[in-house]
Amino acid sequence: MSIKFALLGLxxxxxxxxxxxxxxxxxxxxxxxPMNIGQVYQxxxxxxxxxxxEKTGTDTTSTxxxxxxxxTEAGRAALEQWWNEPTLRPRNDRDDxxxxxxxxxxIRGVNSRELIQRQRxxxxxxxxxxxxxxxxxxxxxxxxxxxxxxxxxxxxxxARWLDHIETLADPEGPRS
Numbered sequence: 001m002s003i004k005f006a007l008l009g010l011x012x013x014x015x016x017x018x019x020x021x022x023x024x025x026x027x028x029x030x031x032x033x034p035m036n037i038g039q040v041y042q043x044x045x046x047x048x049x050x051x052x053x054e055k056t057g058t059d060t061t062s063t064x065x066x067x068x069x070x071x072t073e074a075g076r077a078a079l080e081q082w083w084n085e086p087t088l089r090p091r092n093d094r095d096d097x098x099x100x101x102x103x104x105x106x107i108r109g110v111n112s113r114e115l116i117q118r119q120r121x122x123x124x125x126x127x128x129x130x131x132x133x134x135x136x137x138x139x140x141x142x143x144x145x146x147x148x149x150x151x152x153x154x155x156x157x158x159a160r161w162l163d164h165i166e167t168l169a170d171p172e173g174p175r176s
Contacts, residue, residue, distance in 0.1 A: 003035070005082040007043050008052060008075055017059050017066030018044055029143040044069060052078055097158075105170050113166065120162045127155040 010016075010024050022040045026033075047053040052075035059066045071079065097119065104112040134148045 012071040015070035
């Protein structure tokens, strides 16, 4: 869903064709999330079908002519709604770590406390690596910086969560 609206926002900012739209997306996100041109074309087709964009002309300045698209009133309204709605994580997200620890807690022969400790060590190692990377980039609100900051906060939260769940009792009492 965010790709759809990211491309819609870029088209609202500057009408263009698929190739330039892809390039603008990758420039803005610093290539962190490379996008296949096929995905851009599919998204443009859906946006056009849904009446959120419209063709306004053809760019014939490059070797291959490209249809130029811009947002419609409906597209601007949808975009405005997207900008104004908070983005929340789904509550039913399947979390591999939660599943692993929950199952390990009830399986004989698996030491869930050791598993939690290994996870904590890996989390802290990744946190140190990302923090070093963060120190090497400018403190600007770029996609790279935003992603690193988000990951740091996620890792810090994971470390706190691991500390917390380690204190919880096993659901079926001590195992042999």
